[in-house]
Amino acid sequence: MSRDRGRGERDDAGVSTTRKTFAILETLADADGVTITELTRRTEFTKSTVYRHLTTLVDLGYVVERDGAYDVGFRFLEISEQARTRRRGYTAAKRSVFELGKETDERAVFIVEEEYEGVYVHRYGSLSDTMIGKRRPLHSLASGKVILSEWDDDTVADFVATAGLDAITDNTITDPDALAAELERIRDRGYAVNNEEHMDGLRSVAVPVYTPDDDLLGALSVFGPTSRFTDEYVHDALPNRLRDKAGEIRVTLAYG
Amino acid sequence: MSRDRGRGERDDAGVSTTRKTFAILETLADADGVTITELTRRTEFTKSTVYRHLTTLVDLGYVVERDGAYDVGFRFLEISEQARTRRRGYTAAKRSVFELGKETDERAVFIVEEEYEGVYVHRYGSLSDTMIGKRRPLHSLASGKVILSEWDDDTVADFVATAGLDAITDNTITDPDALAAELERIRDRGYAVNNEEHMDGLRSVAVPVYTPDDDLLGALSVFGPTSRFTDEYVHDALPNRLRDKAGEIRVTLAYG
């Protein structure tokens, strides 16, 4: 079901040393404040290899060392912020997410598509569980479905073929025809609803965000527990609020 | 005056292939939507080298390709967010910066020290000019001086020795004794003021942010044009507001 050739699977192509560096880096990012020997244990490399790569990364400033423990540093923030501000609308969305979250007192997110995945770019919510930067299957998210609903049939078909429609929960849409029907419904309504398709007990609503030239920028979404997210709330109150905020972003881009 | 051995200068040590990868990556981040030949022009490498490195990065998902043009992707957001949430207080500060900015209608930032530099971690303000991830000399920032004022004399001396006190504007403190006096004043007052020491026409105020265990987390700061940032505003109204917000972060960490 999943795409034949995933990320990093063509381990023959390109620069294998670079692959090692990033493998070490990713392991380091997962762990927290880890030592060289611990990193060696968690990777498939020898100690001297890990040592040398880590030394290089520290010298470059991407990894920081604090009393023997290593951590990914803020240098990556410089690069990731570049991606985050590639389009002016992304920055505008940041504020909208925050206001939306504060006003509704719900968790709010702004999601963008990259490589057929939904990426959390901005978020308002609890202190823990930041989600930012995390990537999720488009078809299991309200925001993801909103984005899919903007694509033509061929692109959606290609998405289904390469990314697949894996079941995340019992409610996840796994049938291409059912997906097509759902996308049509979203186009009609102007908003998408997620009914525990990504996580049990979680519902969400999402609307598309457009630029002044009517290009799709991403999706704005609010989510919460089924207990609070009643049909009335999800289909009445929230869509309008979300549409307002999406509209504000558009206006900000045009005149602000 | 600057430190003898800067970032990436020991180009003999470690993995030189990794250095190449990041050199290409940084060039790519600076440029926007750039082609392989253009990248070749901007770096000191041959086309086939750039090609191979870029192919690897695309395969790993760190670089994305859109109709011939390459860009840094959101995959870095995953890593940088790791750094940004290393301490719970960083996340708490995010909300405070936003609220502070909204309430005062000024630009607000949360700054943290890394490798003797001030790193902008959170920010509220204009759409363009995000600053996030950018690194600045500590002694030229109100927030930087606040952080320095928390260190003991030996550490400050080491900072001065390695990072130096370069003049950024005419007002920048470049004398170690003057710095020591200023830090003492900050410790007395509980807040720091920046009087066009980092940029002409810009004043700012900053306070330290502590954890419930009284560890220094970073600095909270507000900045704006000299015209609006009068002595009264800078020394009366703002310090109290900032202290309140810093206190809120502490309380959030303790009980929230």
Added chain:
DNA sequence: AATGAATGTTCCGAATAATAAAACAGAATC
């Protein structure tokens, strides 16, 4: 259509640089 000038991609031998393993140093633990 045909030409030309870009670009992106592949191939290859030569040279370099990464590697593993082991030895060393230093710290912490008991």
Added chain:
DNA sequence: GATTCTGTTTTATTATTCGGAACATTCATT
């Protein structure tokens, strides 16, 4: 004070990166 962890350095061997050139492809121009 011995032992067992770490982190660091060294070395010969091996594997990989590298640059250059050749090839393929796209695009613009006529």
